[in-house]
Amino acid sequence: MNGFDISNLFLSIGQVWTEWLLQLGLSAGWVSFVNKLAGAVLVTAFAVGTVVFTIVGERKLIGRIQDRLGPNRVGPFGLLQTVPDVLKLLTKEIITPANADKVLYSIAPMLAVASVILIWGVVPFANGVMGVDLDIGALYFVAVSSFGTLAILLAGWSSNNKYALVSAFRVVAQLISYEVPLVLSLLVPVLLAGTMSMNGIVQAQAQGWFVILAPISMLIFFISSTAEVGRSPFDLLEADSEIVAGYNIEYSGMRFAMFFLGEWIHAFTICGLTATLFFGGWRGPFVDQVPALGVIYFLVKMFAIYFVHIWIRTTMPRLRIDHLLDFNWKFLVPLSLVNLIVMSLAARLTGMPRADAALGELLPYWGVLLGVNVVLAAVTLYVLGVVGSRIRRRQEAAREPEPAVTGP
Amino acid sequence: MTYAVFILFTLMALCGGVLVVTQRNLVRAATALVLSLFGVAGLYVLLEAGFLAAVQVLVYIGAIAILIIFAIMLTRRMVQGDESGLNRQWGWALVSAVVMFALFCYVVVKAWPLALGAVSAPAVPADSTEALGLALLDWEQYVLPFEIASVLLLSAMVGAVVIAREKHDS
Amino acid sequence: MIPLSWYVLVSAALFCIGLFGVLARRNAVAILMAVELMLNAVNVNLVAFWRYGEPQAMAGQVFALIVFTVAAAEAAVGLALFIAIYRSRDTVAVEEIDLMKG
Numbered sequence: 009m010n011g012f013d014i015s016n017l018f019l020s021i022g023q024v025w026t027e028w029l030l031q032l033g034l035s036a037g038w039v040s041f042v043n044k045l046a047g048a049v050l051v052t053a054f055a056v057g058t059v060v061f062t063i064v065g066e067r068k069l070i071g072r073i074q075d076r077l078g079p080n081r082v083g084p085f086g087l088l089q090t091v092p093d094v095l096k097l098l099t100k101e102i103i104t105p106a107n108a109d110k111v112l113y114s115i116a117p118m119l120a121v122a123s124v125i126l127i128w129g130v131v132p133f134a135n136g137v138m139g140v141d142l143d144i145g146a147l148y149f150v151a152v153s154s155f156g157t158l159a160i161l162l163a164g165w166s167s168n169n170k171y172a173l174v175s176a177f178r179v180v181a182q183l184i185s186y187e188v189p190l191v192l193s194l195l196v197p198v199l200l201a202g203t204m205s206m207n208g209i210v211q212a213q214a215q216g217w218f219v220i221l222a223p224i225s226m227l228i229f230f231i232s233s234t235a236e237v238g239r240s241p242f243d244l245l246e247a248d249s250e251i252v253a254g255y256n257i258e259y260s261g262m263r264f265a266m267f268f269l270g271e272w273i274h275a276f277t278i279c280g281l282t283a284t285l286f287f288g289g290w291r292g293p294f295v296d297q298v299p300a301l302g303v304i305y306f307l308v309k310m311f312a313i314y315f316v317h318i319w320i321r322t323t324m325p326r327l328r329i330d331h332l333l334d335f336n337w338k339f340l341v342p343l344s345l346v347n348l349i350v351m352s353l354a355a356r357l358t359g360m361p362r363a364d365a366a367l368g369e370l371l372p373y374w375g376v377l378l379g380v381n382v383v384l385a386a387v388t389l390y391v392l393g394v395v396g397s398r399i400r401r402r403q404e405a406a407r408e409p410e411p412a413v414t415g416p
Numbered sequence: 417m418t419y420a421v422f423i424l425f426t427l428m429a430l431c432g433g434v435l436v437v438t439q440r441n442l443v444r445a446a447t448a449l450v451l452s453l454f455g456v457a458g459l460y461v462l463l464e465a466g467f468l469a470a471v472q473v474l475v476y477i478g479a480i481a482i483l484i485i486f487a488i489m490l491t492r493r494m495v496q497g498d499e500s501g502l503n504r505q506w507g508w509a510l511v512s513a514v515v516m517f518a519l520f521c522y523v524v525v526k527a528w529p530l531a532l533g534a535v536s537a538p539a540v541p542a543d544s545t546e547a548l549g550l551a552l553l554d555w556e557q558y559v560l561p562f563e564i565a566s567v568l569l570l571s572a573m574v575g576a577v578v579i580a581r582e583k584h585d586s
Numbered sequence: 587m588i589p590l591s592w593y594v595l596v597s598a599a600l601f602c603i604g605l606f607g608v609l610a611r612r613n614a615v616a617i618l619m620a621v622e623l624m625l626n627a628v629n630v631n632l633v634a635f636w637r638y639g640e641p642q643a644m645a646g647q648v649f650a651l652i653v654f655t656v657a658a659a660e661a662a663v664g665l666a667l668f669i670a671i672y673r674s675r676d677t678v679a680v681e682e683i684d685l686m687k688g
Binding site for chain 2: 587594606610615629630651652654662665668670672673680
């Protein structure tokens with residue numbers, strides 16, 4: 009056994025574990041099988057375990073933002089609030105409506121959780137510390153996300169409830185539409201990194217985080233993935249004042265809890281993905297010497313972005329469905345298309361910097377890409393202003409036709 | 417191990433397929449279609465075509481299956497029909513399908529026998545996804561099919577919008 | 587390694603299941619689903635022959651990708667047609683769409 013390298017803690021633990029298994033007399037094939045199984049359990053445990061903390065944290069934070077205390081009864085500062093909540097959900101009766109499609113009704117919650125946990129398989133926690141470094145990681149993320157859409161669609165249909173069905177129609181309208189700008193903005197980091205592997209994308213950000221090189225893509229990605237989670241201001245799928253609770257109206261007990269769990273995991277998952285794709289993932293000071301630090305950097309970035317996510321959630325009112333779709337098809341999709349074209353031209357013009365490029369060589373590269381983004385943002389704002397004022401003028405003209413002539 | 421995985425995905429693909437053509441409830445049939453397509457994606461992974469597997473899940477399950485379920489919901493009165501999902505000629509259809517399968521088996525096993533034992537195949541290059549991308553954009557290889565495919569998609573998109581649009585004659 | 591003929595037989599079985607569906611189903615959407623099964627069967631075949639034939643050349647995968655595109659286009663146009671028919675005839679059962687029969 010070579011020395012236990014504390015600086016690369018997680019890979020070292022993996023090595024020790026593998027050697028221990030080999031000493032037990034397992035064959036190499038079984039060791040790799042057990043390792044993969046253990047990895048899957050670990051990743052799932054991370055995803056589910058984090059939710060326990062984010063639920064309390066998010067509720068406290070929402071409370072503060074809305075000028076109230078949040079949970080404060082169970083345990084010190086209300087930190088143990090999740091425990092009785094989970095117990096309550098676990099012990100509640102699982103109800104299946106008489107006219108529901110029983111098979112699909114019970115499959116849907118499992119699909120909802122599975123689709124988001126599967127994403128964690130390709131998210132790198134530190135250099136090489138990840139479920140599996142697929143060479144198509146980014147595409148894999150988009151592919152498994154589609155199971156989430158399917159889950160909500162099936163839940164809405166199989167409940168045999170009109171509100172749930174309305175919610176299912178909204179799912180198709182919202183989630184499918186917002187997948188378009190999501191994928192188009194995801195292509196920009198892939199383009200800049202020259203690889204679809206998540207770890208490769210993080211490694212490529214040694215020459216500058218993509219949030220500096222492609223801020224517009226970052227914004228589009230963040231907005232459209234927030235819409236994919238289906239949280240305020242995009243919570244039309246379960247808008248309680250319009251369609252009661254949408255697709256999960258009939259669900260109770262553990263099945264409801266699974267939808268809930270899926271949504272909460274999804275919420276910080278997209279933050280983790282934003283951190284990975286645009287904020288350098290596990291990159292940070294001294295990470296090349298001490299790779300284990302990468303996990304801390306990654307988690308800090310993820311939760312910082314998660315804070316912004318909660319902030320948006322508590323501050324923004326819900327959009328109307330036609331505004332939601334207009335915003336996507338008339339603004340995000342054209343913008344992300346133009347952005348993709350412009351960014352690929354710019355990246356082609358500047359060319360990729362070498363891996364060991366000095367700061368002086370990097371500055372023009374950063375400058376050109378950032379400049380292109382700023383110009384694009386300015387043009388977008390200008391076009392928005394012109395179009396907006398034209399629409400406003402037309403609306404005002406429609407509202408008051410001809411002022412009635414009164415008197416001489 | 418590989419055999420177990422192969423059999424698992426094959427069962428998913430085939431059982432899903434059988435359910436698709438026999439289920440009377442169309443949404444269930446569409447869900448079975450998802451199962452079947454997922455099994456096929458698994459077969460792609462076994463064949464070391466990871467990119468195609470991901471595209472299969474993305475395009476078929478993420479787009480086509482959801483579109484089909486959506487269309488079933490829109491034409492909903494058909495779903496709860498009491499009549500059988502099969503038409504009068506289903507017996508002949510079964511016969512022709514079985515005959516077809518027997519013919520395929522004859523061709524594969526007897527006429528042009530493919531090696532039935534474990535065959536060896538050349539290794540897949542490590543960067544096969546990159547090679548696929550380069551081949552698609554290579555002027556001397558597949559750039560024309562690639563462009564035709566995109567034109568096809570565009571025209572299908574426009575056509576679908578025009579056909580499905582409600583006509584407001586005013 | 588799994589023999590090539592296994593993949594080919596799976597593909598053949600899937601194709602025949604799809605064929606049965608196309609011939610025997612009443613609902614047009616169900617027929618469309620069966621067509622998708624048949625296209626998938628073809629794709630399994632293409633990818634299997636790519637893998638066991640010449641994995642350096644990308645012809646098999648490119649062909650499979652084109653089939654994906656065609657399937658997507660077909661599903662979009664087909665479903666649009668069914669919705670249009672449903673609006674005017676109130677059914678998507680293929681036996682009842684016989685306007686041209688005279």
